[in-house]
Amino acid sequence: MSGLIGTSVPRRDALAKVTGAARYAEDLVVEGAWFGLTVRSTEARARLLGIDRDPAFDWSRAVVVTAADIPGENVVHLIEDDQPALVADEIRHHAEAVVLVAAPDPATARAARAAIRLRTEPLAPVLDLLAAEAAFARYEIAKGDLGAGFAEADLIVEGAYRVGHQEHVYIEPQAMVAVPEADGGITVTGSLQCPYYVHAALARALALDPARVRVVQAETGGGFGGKEEYPSMLACHAALLARAAGRPVRMTYDRHEDIAATTKRHPAVVRHRTGVTSDGRLVAQDIEVIMDAGAYATLSPVVLSRGALHATGPYRCPNVRVRARAVRTNTPPNGAFRGFGAPQTELAAEVHLARIAEALEVPAAELRRRLAYREGDVTATGQVLRHSVAAIDVLERAEEASDFVAERARTARARESRLLDAARAGTGSRGLHPGAERIASGVGLALGWHGAGFTGSGEKALASRAAIELAGDGRIRVLTAQTEIGQGAATVLPQIAADVLGVPAESVEPAPLDTALIPNSGPTVASRTTMVVGGLVADAARDLRAQVEARAGGPFVDNYRQDALTHGPTRVDARFEGYPGIEWDQEHYRGDAYPAYSWAAAVAFVDVDLDSGQVAVQRVVAVDEVGRVVNPLLAAGQVEGGTLQAVGYATIEEMGVVDGRYRNDRLATYLVPTALDAPAIEAHLLEVPFPDAPHGAKGLGELPMDVGAPAVIDAIHDATGAWVTELPATPARVLAAIRALEEDRHGEPVDEGVP
Amino acid sequence: MTAPATRSPAVPTAPAHRFTVNGRPVEVAAPGGRRLLDVLRLDLGLTGAKEGCGEGECGACSVLIDGAVVDACLVPVCQVEGREVRTVEGLATDDRLDPLQAAFLATGGVQCGICTPGMLMAGRAFVDTLAPGAAPTDAAIREAISGNLCRCTGYGRIVEAIRLAAEGAADGGAESVHAAVAAAAPAGADLPTAAPGAPDGSAVPVGRAGLLDLDDPPAITPRTLGEAYAFLAGGGWRPLAGGTDALVERAAGIPDPRGYLDLAALAELRAVRLEDGALVLGAATTYAALRREPLVAVHAPVLAEMAAQVGAAQIQGRGTLGGNLATASPAGDSLPVLLALDAEIVVGSARGERAIPAAAFFPSYRRTALAPDELILRVRVPLAPGRTVAFRKVGTRRAQAISVVVLAVAWRWGADAARGTWRDVRVALGSVAPTPIRARATEAALEGAPPTAEVAAVAAATLAAEIAPIDDVRSTAEYRRVVAGRILHRVVRDAGGW
Numbered sequence A: 001m002s003g004l005i006g007t008s009v010p011r012r013d014a015l016a017k018v019t020g021a022a023r024y025a026e027d028l029v030v031e032g033a034w035f036g037l038t039v040r041s042t043e044a045r046a047r048l049l050g051i052d053r054d055p056a057f058d059w060s061r062a063v064v065v066t067a068a069d070i071p072g073e074n075v076v077h078l079i080e081d082d083q084p085a086l087v088a089d090e091i092r093h094h095a096e097a098v099v100l101v102a103a104p105d106p107a108t109a110r111a112a113r114a115a116i117r118l119r120t121e122p123l124a125p126v127l128d129l130l131a132a133e134a135a136f137a138r139y140e141i142a143k144g145d146l147g148a149g150f151a152e153a154d155l156i157v158e159g160a161y162r163v164g165h166q167e168h169v170y171i172e173p174q175a176m177v178a179v180p181e182a183d184g185g186i187t188v189t190g191s192l193q194c195p196y197y198v199h200a201a202l203a204r205a206l207a208l209d210p211a212r213v214r215v216v217q218a219e220t221g222g223g224f225g226g227k228e229e230y231p232s233m234l235a236c237h238a239a240l241l242a243r244a245a246g247r248p249v250r251m252t253y254d255r256h257e258d259i260a261a262t263t264k265r266h267p268a269v270v271r272h273r274t275g276v277t278s279d280g281r282l283v284a285q286d287i288e289v290i291m292d293a294g295a296y297a298t299l300s301p302v303v304l305s306r307g308a309l310h311a312t313g314p315y316r317c318p319n320v321r322v323r324a325r326a327v328r329t330n331t332p333p334n335g336a337f338r339g340f341g342a343p344q345t346e347l348a349a350e351v352h353l354a355r356i357a358e359a360l361e362v363p364a365a366e367l368r369r370r371l372a373y374r375e376g377d378v379t380a381t382g383q384v385l386r387h388s389v390a391a392i393d394v395l396e397r398a399e400e401a402s403d404f405v406a407e408r409a410r411t412a413r414a415r416e417s418r419l420l421d422a423a424r425a426g427t428g429s430r431g432l433h434p435g436a437e438r439i440a441s442g443v444g445l446a447l448g449w450h451g452a453g454f455t456g457s458g459e460k461a462l463a464s465r466a467a468i469e470l471a472g473d474g475r476i477r478v479l480t481a482q483t484e485i486g487q488g489a490a491t492v493l494p495q496i497a498a499d500v501l502g503v504p505a506e507s508v509e510p511a512p513l514d515t516a517l518i519p520n521s522g523p524t525v526a527s528r529t530t531m532v533v534g535g536l537v538a539d540a541a542r543d544l545r546a547q548v549e550a551r552a553g554g555p556f557v558d559n560y561r562q563d564a565l566t567h568g569p570t571r572v573d574a575r576f577e578g579y580p581g582i583e584w585d586q587e588h589y590r591g592d593a594y595p596a597y598s599w600a601a602a603v604a605f606v607d608v609d610l611d612s613g614q615v616a617v618q619r620v621v622a623v624d625e626v627g628r629v630v631n632p633l634l635a636a637g638q639v640e641g642g643t644l645q646a647v648g649y650a651t652i653e654e655m656g657v658v659d660g661r662y663r664n665d666r667l668a669t670y671l672v673p674t675a676l677d678a679p680a681i682e683a684h685l686l687e688v689p690f691p692d693a694p695h696g697a698k699g700l701g702e703l704p705m706d707v708g709a710p711a712v713i714d715a716i717h718d719a720t721g722a723w724v725t726e727l728p729a730t731p732a733r734v735l736a737a738i739r740a741l742e743e744d745r746h747g748e749p750v751d752e753g754v755p
Numbered sequence B: 001m002t003a004p005a006t007r008s009p010a011v012p013t014a015p016a017h018r019f020t021v022n023g024r025p026v027e028v029a030a031p032g033g034r035r036l037l038d039v040l041r042l043d044l045g046l047t048g049a050k051e052g053c054g055e056g057e058c059g060a061c062s063v064l065i066d067g068a069v070v071d072a073c074l075v076p077v078c079q080v081e082g083r084e085v086r087t088v089e090g091l092a093t094d095d096r097l098d099p100l101q102a103a104f105l106a107t108g109g110v111q112c113g114i115c116t117p118g119m120l121m122a123g124r125a126f127v128d129t130l131a132p133g134a135a136p137t138d139a140a141i142r143e144a145i146s147g148n149l150c151r152c153t154g155y156g157r158i159v160e161a162i163r164l165a166a167e168g169a170a171d172g173g174a175e176s177v178h179a180a181v182a183a184a185a186p187a188g189a190d191l192p193t194a195a196p197g198a199p200d201g202s203a204v205p206v207g208r209a210g211l212l213d214l215d216d217p218p219a220i221t222p223r224t225l226g227e228a229y230a231f232l233a234g235g236g237w238r239p240l241a242g243g244t245d246a247l248v249e250r251a252a253g254i255p256d257p258r259g260y261l262d263l264a265a266l267a268e269l270r271a272v273r274l275e276d277g278a279l280v281l282g283a284a285t286t287y288a289a290l291r292r293e294p295l296v297a298v299h300a301p302v303l304a305e306m307a308a309q310v311g312a313a314q315i316q317g318r319g320t321l322g323g324n325l326a327t328a329s330p331a332g333d334s335l336p337v338l339l340a341l342d343a344e345i346v347v348g349s350a351r352g353e354r355a356i357p358a359a360a361f362f363p364s365y366r367r368t369a370l371a372p373d374e375l376i377l378r379v380r381v382p383l384a385p386g387r388t389v390a391f392r393k394v395g396t397r398r399a400q401a402i403s404v405v406v407l408a409v410a411w412r413w414g415a416d417a418a419r420g421t422w423r424d425v426r427v428a429l430g431s432v433a434p435t436p437i438r439a440r441a442t443e444a445a446l447e448g449a450p451p452t453a454e455v456a457a458v459a460a461a462t463l464a465a466e467i468a469p470i471d472d473v474r475s476t477a478e479y480r481r482v483v484a485g486r487i488l489h490r491v492v493r494d495a496g497g498w
Ligand SMILES: Cc1cc2nc3c(=O)[nH]c(=O)nc-3n(C[C@H](O)[C@H](O)[C@H](O)COP(=O)(O)OP(=O)(O)OC[C@H]3O[C@@H](n4cnc5c(N)ncnc54)[C@H](O)[C@@H]3O)c2cc1C
Pocket: B055, B056, B057, B238, B239, B240, B241, B242, B243, B244, B245, B246, B247, B248, B263, B283, B284, B309, B310, B311, B312, B315, B318, B319, B320, B321, B322, B323, B324, B325, B326, B327, B331, B332, B333, B334, B374, B375, B376, B377, B400, B401, B402, B403
């Protein structure tokens, strides 16, 4: 090992990005490419009776593809294969793709799209997740004896929490170029996270021999899960058009279409009923999780699974029941988004825990310290946490770094004096009289955990492969399917290999993300890149080093160039074999849900404008324990970016849905934080290495998303005394909560008279 | 007035536009309404500027025009004529990175990189306008890039990079720019590749757009008001000032008119002066000009305060008062202020000029009192010594936010026996009705009264009863009604000092 682990090796892709040289999908000039567009449904549910082409349009100028023209199966292959590439008979959500058109230039393509009419007969849609009966997945996790637990309880605390959709807002919209090959195959280049998902979907829909399908990742302008499954759909569309047109076809969504049609974070309702003893033990947790999957399964079963497995929060409780379902509604399908189901359920768990502490009249931080998992504790699925448990570590570091106790005392004093002042003034009338002070400050804390890698036996089933190659010219390449989507995969994986080989980091390159070259090391999701694939890369590198050193009789670093010249290229493949001692029973939801967990705590400082309910998050102290930190600069960047996404989720990112259609379907109405809205974020990385990964790293990418939002909600409560139980805590929701308290104090009813 | 011409002169469909890009002269033949972003990316092969929204919201397309940062997706190429455009490709010189680029590398300001070119240009504009030796504050840097969204970094490292560059602490270093370009070949090395601009940032026309029909509207740039009036009288031409509303509507698929009547060459529309007891602001006065214009600071500082809260740098640099007035959105931020200031809108056509009181300018939802052949020429704000104006904008975030409620309250303190009371009270609001409004009943409740708790209570209740807001994509009727009352209450309270 050359000591590269733990150093901030510079990003490989950064120079091209600061000079404008990096080529994203829209930057590729593909000679003769036509422009593809999509005709979409305008109803949430309808029967498709026919597709009419306006005879006034000259159809020789365009190609048209409908479901009937799909050579293979009309599915976008994923878990359930229930989602068609194009609607054949029933429209199941708004903005669903029905017809594709392509033409030599954008204006003609637009005219062609406008010349197509869908004849439909409306059907009654299911739009409310609570009313939906059909479910794509249901799980139940049970431990201990719930009835006995509640019988032992001195206090039962109930709470219901609701979260809306969250849009990814990767700044580069979905984009794909498909090029038909002379042999009947297809090459697709685009903005994507999981080349082998796209590869499988293309082979299926186009009925192609997988060997004739080639998927290449262009530079990708952000993903966050939003380019995990959707690019398969877009690739199928571009490929269908390219085959119909007999030439390359480019499809790039504009922002409006991107928001209207692509996946979001699942809305959810989470209900908690918790039995607590007066000495502060949890004796029963009964939790119900309902996620809105939208119209098709996509990844919902897996998202729900992760949500359910994290729903208890990282807290000791002998009797637990978690019932979870992902229901079908006539809304666009929801899918992967950083955190993958856990942010929704951990928000509920954390806010609920703070309310339990309130009911017990103990500081929530104190209660967390008493209840948080320690080594040897047993989770709801019966997993014994044998190693690398850092809940207390992150909690204590977060409290220290934020001076939490003193800050809480300060905000409590300010709140008291505000309440006194309000009581003295005592005039409150119809919510129109804010108090003397306009700004209330608050500080809040949340604790969280995140299972690293795929759930249960997922990694083993995936059997990922990665490779390292010493080329004949002495170049060393790491071959994986892990895409660079901004998180630093293209830097970290070569860095791990270079560390093992004992060569400078720049001596190892990532292979181009091209399925013609790279083995299937699984998708770039679930915080698995560094832990799982990094482990494979390290294994392969160790083997390569041993081979070369055996041949040369000296250190790899001094001999590999000569070895390449004399011996020719050497390639070593490694296959994932499973972590020792991990057992999972998928049917009963028992056993080791994840090989390891990462841990996080966040402390948020907010200022609430009491006139308007606007929340300004001023500062967040984010403490994340991620095993071993491979590249501190990149890791801190992940924590900071994830934290801001969580802050946006908590405060302003609101997606209205009207009749199954997204109302906030432009960046002018779906608002994400600007630099002025972003808090100062202090990232602290802790290391409690995972003994079974070769370099000790666990997952990192999703962790900060789990704790940021509940910390903000806790801080709003600290500032105002009001719990906001529905995300996002928009000014309207916060003000409503503030007013309810004001009216309580003044003993007057809240004025409900809306003109 | 010049005599009205009766017909519009012929407009060439794809005239040649001459300007410089990264220091090199270029000539592009394109309809005048083509977006600068398309000209750069498609005509010139400079793909550094990215398209993230096409609506001025994300800043990924930011470039500099004569040193000022703009969203290239909202600038028609006709307005770039004779000007100096700088793009990310032009930042590095002589194989040395710009210090800002080096600082982004050093701090970790780059993740997925899609926002990076725009961030660099916004940062460059900020650093270039700093007084030498001035240390920028965190807040100033954040404001400067608040029109540029980044979804990856959380912004901290970008802010840090700009600070380093501003303080001269970052060195461009000798990173090979050529190596960066070579390394950026798309992954499948045998794929057809882009025809990029040359590494030194000069533009290489690839003529790709020349083959494409982008449906761009034509544009005409009259040199005199008379010429402009003639086009308007001819019908169908749409005046274009900063384009920050017009090009957004086009992106949203609202059908184009016949073409743009570009007002950029009409210098009289940009004049700011004192005349006949009024501050006179040309219709093409931008928000940026309002913020820096000394006459505004002295006579109507509330306009500068308002302008500072519009959009972000890119929008403030291009958006104009005249555009805000003509769009007549109920959420337009300048409109309640102009109502509270008793402003007059002076409009003109071949038929002559007339002045319209602001209070009569907005007859109904998104309608104005303008006749189809009229242009807004200027806004007259009567000088009123002793007038105090309070402004409050409530939006959902702190930059790039359309108002959920916007309030302007003007008054004068009474003299002698009336000392301590409010006189000539104006209460104007936006986003609470189909048009910007004056709340006359609330004004009456405040007129002649002292700003006491009792008066505040009555005024807030009167206002809440007087307005009839609606639920829309940005907020709810209930929220607007309550917040309007609360912020008015606060204005009275602050003035009363209780
Ligand atoms: C990202 C973003 C943020 C924004 N934020 C805000 C905000 O915070 N507050 C706000 O109020 N607005 C905001 N806007 C809207 C817009 O910037 C303003 O309304 C601006 O003042 C429009 O001016 P313009 O010169 O760009 O108008 P243009 O787009 O050039 O024109 C708008 C309309 O006015 C007409 N017009 C322009 N000048 C004249 C004239 N002299 N005579 C007759 N007609 C004329 C045009 O024909 C057109 O119909 C925002 C827009 C964007 C894209």
